[in-house]
Amino acid sequence: MHKHKKTIFQLSLISLAVSGYASANQANLDTVEVQAQPTVNHTRNISNLRELLANRTDVNIGGGSVSAQYISIRGAGQDRIGMVVDNTSTNTQQWYHQGRFQLDPSMVKSIKVDKGAGAASAGIGMTDGVIRAETVSAKDLLKNGNTFGARIGSEYNSNRGVNGSLSLYGQADNLDILLLGSWGNDKNYKAGRGYSDKVNTNSRVVNNTARRQGNYLAKFGYDLTEKHRIGASFRQETFYGNGQDRFEMIFNGRPVNANTTKRTYNLEYTGKDFGLVRDIQANAFYIDGRDQREDYQKDKLTGYQRHSKTETSGANLALTSELNNEHLLKYGVNLRKEQTSSQNSFGNIKGEQKSEYGLYAEGIWSLGKALTLTTGLRYDHYTLDTAGKVDKKGAPIAGKKSVSDSKLNPSLGLIWDVTPNFALNAKLNYASRSPILASAYTVTDNRGSLDKARGLRFVDPNLKTEDARLAEVGFEWKYADFNVKGSVFEQRVKNFYQSKDSIISNAGTLNTKGYEAELDYQWNALKLTAGVAYADPKADFALSNDPLNVIPQGRQWSTGVSYKFAEPSLELGWLGRYAQSKEYQTGSGAKAETKKRIGYGVHDIFVNWQPLNQDNFNVNFTVKNIGNKFYRSHSQRNNAVTPPSPGREFKLGMNYSF
Template sequence: TTGANLGFTSEFGGEHLFKDGVNLRKEQTGSQNSFGNIKGEQKFEYGLYAEGIWSLGKVLTLTTGLRYDYYDLDTAGKVDKNGKPLAGNKSVSDKRLNPSFGLIWDITPNFALNAKLNYASRSPILASANTITDNRGSLDKARGLRFIDPKLKTEDVRLAEVGFEWKYADFNLKGSVFEQRVKNFYQTTNSIISNAGTLKTKGYEAELDYQWNALKLTAGVAYADPKADFALSNDPLNVIPQGRQWSTGVSYKFVEPNLEIGWLGRYAQSKEYKTGAAPKVETRRRIGYGVHDIFVNWQPLNQDNFNVNFTVKNIGNKFYRSHSQRNLEVTPPSP
């Protein structure tokens, strides 16, 4: 992967900001095995964007944005058992223009509301080079050799979110609710990139912090509930429903030495969801779990720009399986 980003920020009127820039990116995969060197996929894409941050009085901030994206994807196609290329659509390109809007309303110095409506588009993700090498004994079975559906449409996303932030004494509470819609959801079936359908996800998140001198307490919750009008496959790029996620934390920061020590708790509630299409609809269940981490953050120069971190995750060495993106009965255990 190679690329470049260039951005500019301009201030005018003493209150407004204007940002614009360009993003360039080129990706290419390849591999080798007993068949020799194998060319994978390649993709070139660029984006042009402009964003305005407008201060409307002392209590309102408006953001407006516009982004243009273009991509060109070339896949490796498919081959027969002798490695001879088969006929099929191996290239696709498209362009999109997407707007975004945001609003922050500072009702009081300690209470603010925010909202945003963003549109975006996404090009297909390249097949992993490992899937070409892992060819199940013959090159024609390699999962990384793909065709493109001639009717393929670009995946489009709309995200709507509203939230708040409230500060009171040593407490800070913030939260939001959101709805995301993904049209033309990408899915690779029988080595063909195609559109599976529409995925809608609703969810919320909230976080509470309490700071008392050097002691800090945190607690948070996050939940997302995806609903698809198509059957979820075992594609790792799919969105598999996960249980409600909880987090807790306690930390204490010493002045001399400049050292912070803390504990973090990560918990997931169990989750059931259905997969497959009628008449073979199956119910899958993700088992809940809770794990604990400890960390140390040291700033030897007493400056924020140099940190030495030490972390031990899952200090109890608990055997658990995270709510992964794999649509399998049993997923690999976590470390």
């Protein structure tokens, strides 16, 4: 965190002006204080995304295996939110019956969440929120002037799981290198008290929740000078093992041995002081996603393998300039191209492809000592080519297969530092996005007849680009050891996309209203936290029961208490997460149905002991879901075949570094 004249500005600027590449977090302006991304606490063993984001009341993650963790932000599902890791991103997935995001927490240095429609610098298609993460480097882990180090960690879970990781890192002159590997082996876990399913009728074991994983990160950096640095990285996340074809469900209708792998290649450059340009950040990347499993048609094995593939290539350029030593200007360009394909008993079929680019400029203007204005303008263009539909013999059918459009979107934010410890903020962001590509699996998932493949689609001739508008007002108050912040918001999405009868069209308008609040209190070694988040989506079209786009949820609450002892070096803590019940409508006409999500309350306790009184050796003991509660997260499909969350778990882990 960089501190200057103002003492409250950093609390609100993050949500208003610093999105996308967040170049402004290096600001050295007299009137600006900007907070860096929250750093992940690696003294604790964190094994999945659900645990990595457990302290976020405003982010929800579904139950099931690591292949079925559906993430939602303010009621928006995984097809509508993004994940940006080291400025690389893809908006395409292999199979929509499993989670879209693969990220190993042991690789993560820092993570933050932007909610709702993004500002101009947020990136391509950021209409509903984005999770931004940065992976660790050798420089982050080397300590006390050492040129070589290592970190090893492992954790045992009484609920049928074990995982571990090993990192090696070093620096020689201007070159630094990190090599990281991790693994996990989770068997079908047990749900809470009172659960049973049709597969395991005499136990609480949840079918189809077993997965293995093997993840790797290689990261290289070279300092050309003190102001110029180049880097290269390779990241791979792999989930594999036996399970049911649809990992978000527990029944055993189509068993497979599935391997889902994502490989990311990234080249980057950072520099400073190019005349008028104070900071420059550029990268080029390629993401290769692959899924391999047995091929089913009409729920029967064909004897072939199904190979589904996604490819994403892109580049980003972000520049920052100071104006009169009082203002900050961010500007840049984003490029991205995506395509899909799939091969099975019907042969190799090319799917959809899409090209996008965006240009943006965003200013942070200091208006005296109390006001800060942010203004932005973003231009986006996309071209989408679908595969088109075919008849039962595979012959093409006439129809519209391509669409192209451009949009210009403004963003506006205002921060008023009423006092040195109290600030008000407001923002009005407009954003747009192109249609998401059909998941690669659906290109050949044709129920035994080529004309039924849902990944072969047309485009409605009257298709309009989806537009989002976010209006939000909030406050931040800091007094002594208290920190309280909150906001109310309304987001409207016009021309909401749908894929109906294998045609991409507009469904209507979605309005989401809600509010959020957080409280932190730190008094010596005692820390208290509390939070509440609620988002209520309402549409003029029928909602579905899938977890991809809109997920109505009950009000979410969180509480936490922790205390750190100096001698011995020991931290004790308790976390609580609560969800209120929620009724909502799906379908329309004769298919209309009232759904209800059941509320729940779950409690965890944890102990972190540092035997050497240093943070390089940690022993962790956690009891999750201490009441052995049987419950289902609100961030997943709402029916009986959805896997419930894990029951009581005793976790023992350790990590050591030097």
